[in-house]
Amino acid sequence: MKFKAFLTENGVNLLEKRFLPAFDKMGKTCHLFLTKDHLFFLHNLLNGDGVQCIAQFRIDLLFDDYRVSSQNDDRIAFSLDVSLLYRAVKSSVSICTEFSGGLASNRLQIKLVKKLPPNCTQPMPFLTFETKGYKSAVIQDVPISKPLSRSQVVELQTALDSAQDLPPTLVQVQDPSQLQNFVDRMKHVGDVLNVTISKHGDLQVQISTTLVRLGSEFQRLSVIGEKSQAPAEDRNLSAQARSERAIARGDAQSVQVSVKHFSKSLQCHLTKPDSAFYGIAPQGACLTVIFQFMVPGTRQTDKSISLHCRLPVLDPGSN
Amino acid sequence: MNSSPAIEPDAPDLVCQLDNVQGMVDALTCVRWKRHQDALVELSEHGIVLIVEESGCLQAKVYLQRELFTKYEYGAEGRPRFGISLGLLVDCLNTFSSPGHSNTIEIKYPGPDMELLLKSVDTLNSCIYSEIRTRIPETSEWDYNFEQAGTVPLTFTVKSAALKEAIDDLEWPGSSVQISLQMSPPCVTFRGEGHGDLQIDFMYYANTDLLLAFHCDTEVSYRYKYKFLKATTANIPGNVARENRGSKLTIGRGGMLKVQHLVSVSKPLAPQVDSAGYQPPSRIAYIEFFVKPEETA
Structure with a gap:
C-alpha cells in the first residue's frame, strides 16, 4: 500500500484557505479516500447520524506526481483528525512561504508512512508532510487510523455510491x-x-x-x-x-x-x-x-x- | 409582498411598521436581564409600552411612541394588553434585522389566535414572518407608584456609560449599594460594602462632563440590591455610549429609584453623523426602571 504525491499550489490553496476550514467545522474526524482518479473527504458516511459531507477532488487539481497503489484496486482509505491535518497543512504552507523566498521549486510532498513512535512497540501509520527549504527540511506527521480493510473500503464505496442520488x-x-x-x-x-x-x-x-x-x-x-x-x-x-x-x-x-x-x-x-x-x-x-x-x-x-x-x-x- | 388571508373578521387592534428593527431590538434588550422573562405589552393610540417586573422590587418599561413607526394604525377601543415572552420577542425581532434583508417590519395584533404577528415588508422574493403566542395578562397590577419625594425632585443626570461603569465596578464588594445625594458640595455617592468596600463619588463641580445635572434640596441615602441596580444598566446598547447619552436617576418617596435611558431607534445614517449626534426626539425609545430600596432594618 503506497501513496505519495506533491501538492500543487492550487491544491494547497484550495485545502488551506477553503476546504479544510470548512471540514474542520463539520466534525472532528473524517475519512480520506484515495482512488486512481479522485481524492474524497467523507464525513459521517459510515457511522453516526450526523450531517454527511462528501467532497470529491480530481487528482490533477490537487496533486502532481500522484502515485497510489494497493492490492484493493489501488484504493486506500483511512480516517484522521481534520484539525490536525488542517494544522499540518497550514504550518507547511507557512514554512514554504517563509523559506522558499517565493521560489516555486519548493514543493510540499505528502505521503503515507509507517513509523515507530516513541515509547511504542508497534509501528503506526502517519500521513507525512515534507517541506524542503533551502537548507532544511521540515517533516510533519499526522497520525491516521489503520487503513480500512478491503471489506470496509467496499462498504465505504457503497455508502458513497448511494449518497450520490439526486433529489428530483x-x-x-x-x-x-x-x-x-x-x-x-x-x-x-x-x-x-x-x-x-x-x-x-x-x-x-x-x-x-x-x-x-x-x-x-x-x-x-x-x-x-x-x-x-x-x-x-x-x-x-x-x-x-x-x-x-x-x-x-x-x-x-x-x-x-x-x-x-x-x-x-x-x-x-x-x-x-x-x-x-x-x-x-x-x-x-x-x-x-x-x-x-x-x-x-x-x-x-x-x-x-x-x-x-x-x-x-x-x-x-x-x- | 404577502398579505393575510382574504377574509378578515375585524380590523386588528394595531398594524404598525418600523423601518429599523435593530433599534427596537436594542430598546427591548435593555430590559432583558435574564433569559426567560414574561413581559406585559400595552397598546394605545400613543404607542406601545412593554413592562417587565421581578420579585416585586424591580420594574422596567420601554416606551415605543407612535412617532417611532413609519406607519401606526390603531383600531382598538381602550388599551389592549397581552403577556408575551420577552426573550422570544427579542430573538424573533433579531432575526428580522439580519443583514441582507430589508430592515422594515410590520407588527400586527391580534392574529387569528391572538398572536402577535411580525413580517418583513419591502423585500423582493423573500420574506420573514413570525407568530408569537400571547397570554392573557395577570390581573394584579404591579404597584410601582412613583411619587416625588419633596417639593423639588431629587434627581441627577449622569453619562450613561459612566453610570454603567460605576455599577459594574460595584459588583465585587457585595450584595447592596447605597446611593446618597448631598447638597454641599453637590455630590452623588455610590457605595458598596461587603467583602471590602468601594465608594464612587460623582462631584457635580468636579465632574461636569460626567454629572450633567443635579437637583437636590435635602440629603438622602438609600440602599438598593446590587442585582437590581445592575439590571438597570447591564444591557444598555452600545449606541447609547457612542452617542454620548445621559441617564437620569430620580429618587422618589420612600426611596424608590427611577432610572431613565434614551435609546436611539433611528436608522443608522450612511455617513457618520457629527459628534453631537443630534437626532430628533421622535426617534428615541424611552426606557424606565423602577427599583425599590432595601427595607431598612
Whole structure:
C-alpha cells in the first residue's frame, strides 16, 4: 500500500484557505479516500447520524506526481483528525512561504508512512508532510487510523455510491450568506427546522414551537429537475398557506431537520461556492445541499470539484 | 409582498411598521436581564409600552411612541394588553434585522389566535414572518407608584456609560449599594460594602462632563440590591455610549429609584453623523426602571 504525491499550489490553496476550514467545522474526524482518479473527504458516511459531507477532488487539481497503489484496486482509505491535518497543512504552507523566498521549486510532498513512535512497540501509520527549504527540511506527521480493510473500503464505496442520488427537484440559492445570517439568528428560538421545497422554486425554512412560529421564505429561485408553475390564485396567500397548498397538490415536499445540522451544513460556505442547491431526496429520506463551483472567471461549472451534504431527517414525532 | 388571508373578521387592534428593527431590538434588550422573562405589552393610540417586573422590587418599561413607526394604525377601543415572552420577542425581532434583508417590519395584533404577528415588508422574493403566542395578562397590577419625594425632585443626570461603569465596578464588594445625594458640595455617592468596600463619588463641580445635572434640596441615602441596580444598566446598547447619552436617576418617596435611558431607534445614517449626534426626539425609545430600596432594618 503506497501513496505519495506533491501538492500543487492550487491544491494547497484550495485545502488551506477553503476546504479544510470548512471540514474542520463539520466534525472532528473524517475519512480520506484515495482512488486512481479522485481524492474524497467523507464525513459521517459510515457511522453516526450526523450531517454527511462528501467532497470529491480530481487528482490533477490537487496533486502532481500522484502515485497510489494497493492490492484493493489501488484504493486506500483511512480516517484522521481534520484539525490536525488542517494544522499540518497550514504550518507547511507557512514554512514554504517563509523559506522558499517565493521560489516555486519548493514543493510540499505528502505521503503515507509507517513509523515507530516513541515509547511504542508497534509501528503506526502517519500521513507525512515534507517541506524542503533551502537548507532544511521540515517533516510533519499526522497520525491516521489503520487503513480500512478491503471489506470496509467496499462498504465505504457503497455508502458513497448511494449518497450520490439526486433529489428530483433542486432550488438554487444564489446568496447563501443571507440564509446563514437568518439561521444563525433563528437558532435561539428552537431546535427543529421545517424545510419546504416546491417545484415552483420556493424554499421555506421555519421553526415552530408551542409558543412561536418563525420562518423565512425565498421565492422564485431557479429550479433544476421537476418544476411547475405556481397557480395564480396562490399568489396573495401567506408563505405558510402557500406551502401547505403546494404540499397538498404534490408540488412541494417538507422535511424536518435539526437546526444544529442545518447550521453546520452552512459552514460549507467557507469553501466559497458560487451557489448552493437545496433538494429533498425521494420519500423525504434526507435534505440534500449541493454546492456549485465555477471555473474561475467563467460561468462554467468546475467539474473537478464536487461538494454536497446530506442532512438526516428527524422523525416528526421525535421533537 | 404577502398579505393575510382574504377574509378578515375585524380590523386588528394595531398594524404598525418600523423601518429599523435593530433599534427596537436594542430598546427591548435593555430590559432583558435574564433569559426567560414574561413581559406585559400595552397598546394605545400613543404607542406601545412593554413592562417587565421581578420579585416585586424591580420594574422596567420601554416606551415605543407612535412617532417611532413609519406607519401606526390603531383600531382598538381602550388599551389592549397581552403577556408575551420577552426573550422570544427579542430573538424573533433579531432575526428580522439580519443583514441582507430589508430592515422594515410590520407588527400586527391580534392574529387569528391572538398572536402577535411580525413580517418583513419591502423585500423582493423573500420574506420573514413570525407568530408569537400571547397570554392573557395577570390581573394584579404591579404597584410601582412613583411619587416625588419633596417639593423639588431629587434627581441627577449622569453619562450613561459612566453610570454603567460605576455599577459594574460595584459588583465585587457585595450584595447592596447605597446611593446618597448631598447638597454641599453637590455630590452623588455610590457605595458598596461587603467583602471590602468601594465608594464612587460623582462631584457635580468636579465632574461636569460626567454629572450633567443635579437637583437636590435635602440629603438622602438609600440602599438598593446590587442585582437590581445592575439590571438597570447591564444591557444598555452600545449606541447609547457612542452617542454620548445621559441617564437620569430620580429618587422618589420612600426611596424608590427611577432610572431613565434614551435609546436611539433611528436608522443608522450612511455617513457618520457629527459628534453631537443630534437626532430628533421622535426617534428615541424611552426606557424606565423602577427599583425599590432595601427595607431598612
